[in-house]
Structure formats: C-alpha cells, structure tokens
Amino acid sequence: MFKIIIIILQLILFIIISPVLSGLISKIKNNIRMRKGQGILQPYYNLAKLSSKGEVVSETASWIFRITPFVVFASMLVSALLIPVFILRSPLNHAGDFLALIFIFSLGRFFLALSALDTGSSFGGMGSSREMFISSLAEPAFCMAVFAVSLQFGSTDISAFSGAHTIAVSSIVAGVTLFLVTIAETSRIPVDNQETHLELTMVHEAMLLEYSGRSLALIEMAAYIKQMILFFLIAQIVFPITLPVYGNLPQIFFWILWYLGRIIIIAIAVALVEVSVAKMRLFRVADFLGLAFVLGVIASVCAILGV
Numbered sequence: 001m002f003k004i005i006i007i008i009l010q011l012i013l014f015i016i017i018s019p020v021l022s023g024l025i026s027k028i029k030n031n032i033r034m035r036k037g038q039g040i041l042q043p044y045y046n047l048a049k050l051s052s053k054g055e056v057v058s059e060t061a062s063w064i065f066r067i068t069p070f071v072v073f074a075s076m077l078v079s080a081l082l083i084p085v086f087i088l089r090s091p092l093n094h095a096g097d098f099l100a101l102i103f104i105f106s107l108g109r110f111f112l113a114l115s116a117l118d119t120g121s122s123f124g125g126m127g128s129s130r131e132m133f134i135s136s137l138a139e140p141a142f143c144m145a146v147f148a149v150s151l152q153f154g155s156t157d158i159s160a161f162s163g164a165h166t167i168a169v170s171s172i173v174a175g176v177t178l179f180l181v182t183i184a185e186t187s188r189i190p191v192d193n194q195e196t197h198l199e200l201t202m203v204h205e206a207m208l209l210e211y212s213g214r215s216l217a218l219i220e221m222a223a224y225i226k227q228m229i230l231f232f233l234i235a236q237i238v239f240p241i242t243l244p245v246y247g248n249l250p251q252i253f254f255w256i257l258w259y260l261g262r263i264i265i266i267a268i269a270v271a272l273v274e275v276s277v278a279k280m281r282l283f284r285v286a287d288f289l290g291l292a293f294v295l296g297v298i299a300s301v302c303a304i305l306g307v
Contacts, residue, residue, distance in 0.1 A: 071108065072108040127206025142181045144177060145175075151303035186227045187204035
C-alpha cells in the first residue's frame with residue numbers, strides 16, 4: 001500500500017511540476033534578453049488550450065500515428081518511476097536501472113520518428129532523419145555518463161547514488177556530460193531550437209507538425225516530464241542530498257528548498273547556455289556530442305582511478 005501511494009505521489013509530482021521548468025527557463029531567457037515574454041505558467045495554459053481543441057488526422061496515417069502520443073507519454077511516466085524522489089529507492093527499483101532508462105527514452109523516440117514518417121510528410125521525414133542522427137550521437141555519451149557513475153558507486157541502479165555521497169571529480173565530469181546530453185535530448189540550443197518552425201533548423205518540432213489537440217498535448221507533456229527526469233539525475237549526481245529526518249520540520253523545510261533549488265540551478269544553467277550560444281549547423285552537432293562522449297570517457301577513467 002505504501003509503495004502504491006509513493007507511485008501515485010511521484011506521478012502527480014512530475015505531471016504538475018514539470019511544465020513550470022520550461023516556463024522558468026523561458027522567463028530567465030527573456031529577462032536576460034530584456035524582454036517581458038511569457039509568464040512561468042504559460043506551458044500550463046498551452047496544455048489546457050491544446051486539450052480543449054479537436055484533432056486533425058491525415059488520411060494516410062495508420063494506427064502507429066494514433067497510438068504514438070500514448071506510447072510516448074506512458075514511456076515518460078514509467079521513466080519517472082525509476083527516479084527516487086520521496087524515498088531512497090525508486091518506486092520501480094526492481095523493474096529497471098539507469099541503462100533501462102535510456103532504452104525507455106529510445107522507445108518513445110522510436111515511435112515518434114515512426115509516426116512522423118507515417119503521414120508521408122516531407123517535414124516529418126526530415127525531422128525523423130535528423131532526430132535519429134542526433135540520438136545516435138547522444139546515446140553513446142549518455143551511456144558513458146552511466147558507466148562513469150556505475151563505476152563510482154558499483155551499480156547501475158539509480159538508487160545507488162540517490163542519497164548523499166562524496167562529490168568526486170568523476171561525478172562532476174559525468175554531470176557535465178549528462179548536462180550536454182540533456183541539451184540535445186530536450187531539443188535546446190545549440191542542438192535544436194524549440195522556438196522556431198523554420199524548415200532549415202527544426203528537428204523535434206518537424207516531427208510534431210501533423211499532431212494537434214490532445215495528442216499534441218500528450219507529447220508536449222511527455223517532453224516536460226523527460227526534461228524534469230534529466231534535471232533530477234544531474235542534480236543527484238552533482239548536488240547529492242539525503243532524506244530528512246521524519247518529524248523534524250525545520251530539516252524537512254530546508255530539504256524541500258534545497259531539493260527544488262538544485263533543479264532551479266540547472267534550469268538557470270540551461271537558460272544561460274541558450275542565450276549565449278548560437279544555433280549550430282546540423283553536422284556541427286557531431287562535434288558538440290563528440291565532446292560529451294569524450295567527457296564521459298574521462299569521467300569513466302577518473303572513476304576507475306578512484307578520483
């Protein structure tokens with residue numbers, strides 16, 4: 001019964017909190033650019049607007065196009081349950097580890113790319129091709145970050161580093177590697193640009209052009225949850241924290257502040273990167289993610305040396 005309550009609370013947390021991270025990043029970017037821009041709560045308004053609209057489905061679309069939003073959303077919910085939040089072990093700790101998380105992410109990406117091809121749209125085909133190209137570079141770097149962390153803690157189980165631990169050089173380098181991968185996975189500058197629909201630059205958005213209404217809302221919500229999962233992983237690797245003592249209200253209060261503060265620090269870092277770096281050409285992304293892979297290798301070597 002306790003585990004079921006934790007699962008429900010964790011799902012509610014990710015669904016409710018994750019959109020505000022994108023709103024926060026957009027607000028920080030607009031403040032740096034000296035623009036008013038949208039409010040922090042704008043992603044919620046967008047989701048509500050999309051959920052109230054009808055859908056237009058291409059005549060050439062098959063069942064793959066129709067089930068993809070549910071597959072993508074469900075895969076992100078399962079991924080969210082692999083992250084320890086309220087307890088030191090994840091709610092589904094026996095169902096998968098860090099490597100399983102990468103495969104679940106890939107499942108959603110595979111169906112999304114397949115659905116973009118399903119309608120026969122030239123933009124969808126272009127976006128799918130670019131997405132697979134970028135993911136083929138991002139996943140090896142992601143795996144190297146996982147190997148570095150697993151070498152340090154002796155396990156690929158995410159719960160192995162869910163509590164407080166010594167911050168080693170390997171942890172910091174692995175966190176930087178995961179940060180670079182997060183930029184690519186969440187379609188942010190310099191890899192992609194969420195704010196444009198120009199055919200020469202868009203990647204993720206090109207795969208979503210045929211979606212509308214509730215289906216698009218599910219895919220957008222899945223993207224918010226994925227971003228929050230990656231932020232939590234970086235925060236726990238670089239800014240470790242342990243659970244407070246039950247009943248100690250001051251400690252619980254400061255725990256909540258620091259728990260959220262870590263995520264805000266990462267959101268600020270993402271916003272600073274987006275406003276200070278120009279969008280890369282597609283084939284320059286290989287250099288960017290190649291750097292992430294090399295950093296992952298360095299993190300693994302540091303973990304082997306015990307640094």
